Amino acid sequence: MKKFEFPNGILLEEIEEGLLVRQGDEAYVARDWCLTAPVIELVETAMAAGLHWMIRTDHPRRNARWPNRRGVVYLAFSPSEHQQWALAIDTIRPVSGDFGHGVFNGKYHEQFLALGLPLTFEKRNKGAGHLVVAREHVLPTLAALRGFDHRVLDLGRTERSHAGFATEYDIQRAILNQWADTPFATRHAVVQDEYPVDGGLNSRRIDVLAQDPQSGDWLVIEIKRAEANADAVRQVEDYLLALGQKDEFAFGKLNGVLIAERISATVREAAQSAGIAAYEIEWPVTLRRVA
Numbered sequence: 001m002k003k004f005e006f007p008n009g010i011l012l013e014e015i016e017e018g019l020l021v022r023q024g025d026e027a028y029v030a031r032d033w034c035l036t037a038p039v040i041e042l043v044e045t046a047m048a049a050g051l052h053w054m055i056r057t058d059h060p061r062r063n064a065r066w067p068n069r070r071g072v073v074y075l076a077f078s079p080s081e082h083q084q085w086a087l088a089i090d091t092i093r094p095v096s097g098d099f100g101h102g103v104f105n106g107k108y109h110e111q112f113l114a115l116g117l118p119l120t121f122e123k124r125n126k127g128a129g130h131l132v133v134a135r136e137h138v139l140p141t142l143a144a145l146r147g148f149d150h151r152v153l154d155l156g157r158t159e160r161s162h163a164g165f166a167t168e169y170d171i172q173r174a175i176l177n178q179w180a181d182t183p184f185a186t187r188h189a190v191v192q193d194e195y196p197v198d199g200g201l202n203s204r205r206i207d208v209l210a211q212d213p214q215s216g217d218w219l220v221i222e223i224k225r226a227e228a229n230a231d232a233v234r235q236v237e238d239y240l241l242a243l244g245q246k247d248e249f250a251f252g253k254l255n256g257v258l259i260a261e262r263i264s265a266t267v268r269e270a271a272q273s274a275g276i277a278a279y280e281i282e283w284p285v286t287l288r289r290v291a
Contacts, residue, residue: 042142056085087142088103108148110152168225218249236274260279
């Protein structure tokens with residue numbers, strides 16, 4: 001089987017199921033990937049851009065790591081062991097062994113704009129977005145990351161210089177920055193923001209996923225700017241149902257939370273009926289439970 005060593009203790013090895021990615025004492029299988037010249041160039045370019053981690057503290061999740069041979073479908077890169085991912089690629093062309101388009105973390109958006117790179121963006125999703133870049137732009141975009149400030153990937157993000165929430169992302173950022181001041185912090189710790197429910201580029205994403213380290217109970221938080229409607233309640237219900245079907249959520253209770261600036265009496269009743277907690281939020285982070 002072919003192997004290739006990279007900086008920072010990264011070793012890629014072809015196995016029957018795909019590409020075994022090792023870093024230190026951890027490993028995972030990137031399913032259906034193979035060790036080809038384009039893949040080696042991709043990893044080398046990511047390393048040169050300062051993305052020295054392919055296995056992070058909580059990503060991939062523990063139950064997806066080696067010796068689980070199903071693994072995951074992507075290769076992902078981060079500037080440090082504890083920061084969020086900077087680039088994820090979960091497409092591979094088996095015939096040529098080439099990789100497909102890449103997804104860059106939307107928190108780089110302002111830095112991409114400053115370098116005049118927005119034309120490489122094919123799509124932006126909810127909130128900060130996920131910046132989908134065509135195959136031919138992946139390596140040039142990675143090269144541009146050499147001059148980026150990777151601190152934007154930290155959960156503790158820069159505060160806005162003015163009062164008020166302009167986007168759902170602003171609410172999400174405020175909650176994460178001031179988690180200790182929320183009513184959830186007494187029991188729960190943040191696991192991940194923008195948690196993918198389904199996997200893949202177009203996955204539904206949970207705004208904030210948290211867990212009680214003592215009981216193992218989970219908290220699924222959905223955020224809406226301005227007024228939440230009944231669809232928001234159904235969205236939380238769908239997330240809870242989807243997670244309940246995953247092995248990694250088999251232990252611990254799944255609880256849903258809806259946060260919005262305004263929640264009508266009708267939506268409050270719907271949330272209460274569904275067993276979902278509802279909170280109205282005021283700037284900067286004042287949460288008042290309404291259901």
